[in-house]
């Protein structure tokens with residue numbers, strides 16, 4: 001970790017439509033070369049008006065050039081961890097599987113259904129001689145979500161008409177929901193969309209995995225702020241989702257997401273510095289790594305020390 005970055009505790013991952021944040025001064029770009037390659041894009045180290053630093057990473061790269069299945073999530077999470085980050089606030093554009101989750105609304109899910117197809121490297125331990133089984137029953141950082149909930153709700157309640165006028169109604173925040181992560185890049189069929197509803201899915205995207213799993217392996221707090229862009233393809237007599245429909249809502253959602261980030265980041269940095277909101281993640285991997293065996297190669301341990309120096313240095 002470079003001394004320059006020592007105080008960067010919060011990393012923001014921007015998804016579709018969210019390629020920068022507001023109210024920040026760009027200090028520099030960093031592009032850490034991790035054992036898993038380079039991140040999606042150089043990471044912007046920015047200062048809030050108080051001088052507090054945060055890091056911003058565009059998930060789909062500069063100019064949205066990386067499709068969901070090819071996002072280098074291991075490099076992204078490892079690069080953020082190498083900067084000293086403790087918590088990630090990730091944003092994502094999602095489809096709604098429920099009538100009451102309307103386009104323009106915000107959702108902070110607490111569960112995930114994995115519908116990726118095994119083509120994305122999903123573990124830092126993959127390809128090494130070290131075996132680990134991270135606990136993932138609660139895939140998001142519970143305390144972090146609890147901390148964010150009231151603050152995000154307040155921002156939405158206070159949003160001016162101009163900020164949500166493209167949707168014609170005040171955006172709501174929904175919590176305690178389940179997100180389905182599909183492979184893509186094509187959207188779901190109508191039958192799949194209906195099936196996800198039967199499974200208990202509330203929203204759907206193509207990006208939360210393996211990002212959330214890797215954050216857990218790296219012992220980072222991870223919360224997702226999902227913004228609804230469409231009703232996917234389950235509604236009878238309505239047309240199925242298209243990219244054009246998604247893009248219509250994307251920009252207004254991104255504007256409000258930037259407003260949320262600008263409002264919460266300072267206090268979130270403080271909370272992360274105190275350690276109050278991240279008690280579950282730190283140290284969790286010590287119970288997940290299978291006991292050391294003579295078969296573990298020193299070069300693998302060296303590689304893993306990049307994300308988990310406490311166990312592999």
Ligand SMILES: CSC[C@H]1O[C@H](OP(=O)(O)O)[C@H](O)[C@@H]1O
Nearest residue numbers: 015016068092093205206207246
């Ligand atoms: C642009 S529609 C599908 C695309 O949008 C979402 O991206 P992100 O999660 O990065 O905001 C979704 O996951 C798909 O990747």
Ligand SMILES: Nc1ncnc2[nH]cnc12
Nearest residue numbers: 093094095204205206232
């Ligand atoms: N309907 C949808 N399915 C998957 N990912 C999405 N991102 C935005 N809308 C989506």
